[in-house]
Structure formats: structure tokens, C-alpha cells
Amino acid sequence: YTRLRLYVQFFILLLGAILVLTILKIWRQKFPLAKCVCFAILISLMALSYFNVDGFIARENSRNMPAALKEDSDGMPEDPMGYLYSLSADALPGYAHLLLDEDFLDDTAFRQYQKYANFADSHKNDFSDGLFPNELAKDEDEFYATLARYQNTARYYQWRARNIFSLYKECKNNSGDLRSYNTGRAEALEFFTSHPEFLEKLQSFQAQDID
Numbered sequence: 283y284t285r286l287r288l289y290v291q292f293f294i295l296l297l298g299a300i301l302v303l304t305i306l307k308i309w310r311q312k313f314p315l316a317k318c319v320c321f322a323i324l325i326s327l328m329a330l331s332y333f334n335v336d337g338f339i340a341r342e343n344s345r346n347m348p349a350a351l352k353e354d355s356d357g358m359p360e361d362p363m364g365y366l367y368s369l370s371a372d373a374l375p376g377y378a379h380l381l382l383d384e385d386f387l388d389d390t391a392f393r394q395y396q397k398y399a400n401f402a403d404s405h406k407n408d409f410s411d412g413l414f415p416n417e418l419a420k421d422e423d424e425f426y427a428t429l430a431r432y433q434n435t436a437r438y439y440q441w442r443a444r445n446i447f448s449l450y451k452e453c454k455n456n457s458g459d460l461r462s463y464n465t466g467r468a469e470a471l472e473f474f475t476s477h478p479e480f481l482e483k484l485q486s487f488q489a490q491d492i493d
Contacts, residue, residue, distance in 0.1 A: 283339045284365065296326050336369040340376025367442055371449040374470035381446070381473075387483050391439055392490050395432040402429060436492050443487035450474045450481065 299322050307315040343366060366377050380386065401418060402425075419425035453471040474481060 283342050285335060285339065285369075288335055288339070292326070292330060296322065299326075334372050336373035337376050339369065340366050340373035342376075344377040344380055364442075367445045371452045371467050371470060374449055374453065374467065374473070378470055378473045381480060382477065387480070389439075389483075389487070391432055391435040392487070392492075395429070395436045395492065398425070398429040398432060402426075433492060436490065440487055440490055440492060443484045447481070447484045447488065450484075 300319055303313075303315055303318050303322065307313045344363065363377065363380065366373055398418065419428055450471075453467045453474070
């Protein structure tokens with residue numbers, strides 16, 4: 283599910299209701315079509331405003347969805363949950379339980395990137411095949427390809443941490459808003475406050491120095 287798909291489905295349902303009203307108008311000439319269409323649109327918009335679109339997307343998309351990152355053929359990170367992190371804080375309760383996954387909290391990409399980056403800085407003027415330990419790479423091309431892969435993954439982890447931490451701050455700043463109880467933001471805030479180690483991990487990811 284995405285926002286676009288849900289809004290399109292909602293609009294199709296609204297058009298279907300208007301079509302039914304139009305048919306009633308054909309059968310009964312005195313039927314107040316314009317008034318009923320206005321009421322249908324008004325009620326539909328009110329229902330859509332109350333309905334937590336982002337929360338529904340998060341709940342449905344997070345079912346049986348792993349939090350682990352994958353890579354495409356070019357070594358770029360592919361996250362099956364990436365779209366959820368771009369949604370508003372309303373979506374947090376729908377996937378908060380997945381944030382404690384070990385793969386999500388794994389900082390291996392940062393450590394590996396720093397290892398390769400430090401090696402590149404210390405040998406930037408005298409690279410040769412013999413300088414590469416076997417555990418790093420066989421040659422310069424493989425070394426830089428691996429470095430780029432870890433860098434891309436670390437950058438994505440950092441972007442993800444910044445997004446989620448900004449959602450946490452949004453929930454915290456709007457904790458007194460009545461909307462927070464309708465959309466479940468109060469529940470999301472409770473999740474963060476009950477897992478301070480997770481917040482510390484997010485902050486450590488944000489503080490990483492990635493060139």
C-alpha cells in the first residue's frame with residue numbers, strides 16, 4: 283500500500299456512490315441529486331480526515347516484512363521498509379515493533395566503513411596490490427567497490443536514523459495534541475520512552491562521520 287493507491291481507491295468508491303445517486307435521480311426525477319452529492323463528498327472527506335492513512339499503510343505493509351537490508355545488483359541498499367520511514371509520525375505505531383530487530387540496530391556497516399576508510403587514508407599515496415590484506419580485498423578495484431558499498435549502506439542507516447529520530451521529536455512535541463490519541467502517536471511515544479537504548483542507538487548512528 284501507498285498513499286497514492288489508497289487515495290485512488292477512496293476516490294473510486296466516492297465516484298461509485300455518486301454513480302448510484304445519479305441512477306436514483308434517473309429513476310426518480312424529484313430526487314435531490316446535487317444536495318446528496320454534496321453530502322456524500324462532505325461525509326467522505328470527514329471520514330478520510332479521521333482515517334489514519336499512514337497508520338494503515340504501516341500496519342499492512344509491515345506484516346511479515348523483514349527489517350533486514352538487501353543490496354541490488356549495483357551494491358546499493360534496498361530496504362523493504364524504506365517507504366514506511368518516509369511517512370509521518372502517524373505510521374510509527376504500525377511498525378514500531380520492527381525497530382528493535384537486531385538487523386535494524388546492527389552497526390556493522392559503520393564499523394566496516396571506518397575500517398576501509400582509515401586504510402584508504404593511511405595508504406592513499408602508495409596503493410599497490412601488495413598493500414591489501416587478504417581480509418580487505420585482493421586489489422584496488424575490489425577494495426574501492428567494497429568501500430563504496432559500506433559507505434552507501436552506512437549513509438542509508440544514518441538517513442533512516444535521522445528520519446525516525448525526527449518522528450520521535452515530533453511525537454514528543456505534540457504529545458498534548460488530541461490528534462496524537464486518534465492516530466496512535468501517544469502509543470509511539472510510549473514505545474520510545476520505554477526503550478531508551480534504542481534512542482541512544484539512533485543518536486549514535488546520526489553522529490557517525492561519513493564522507
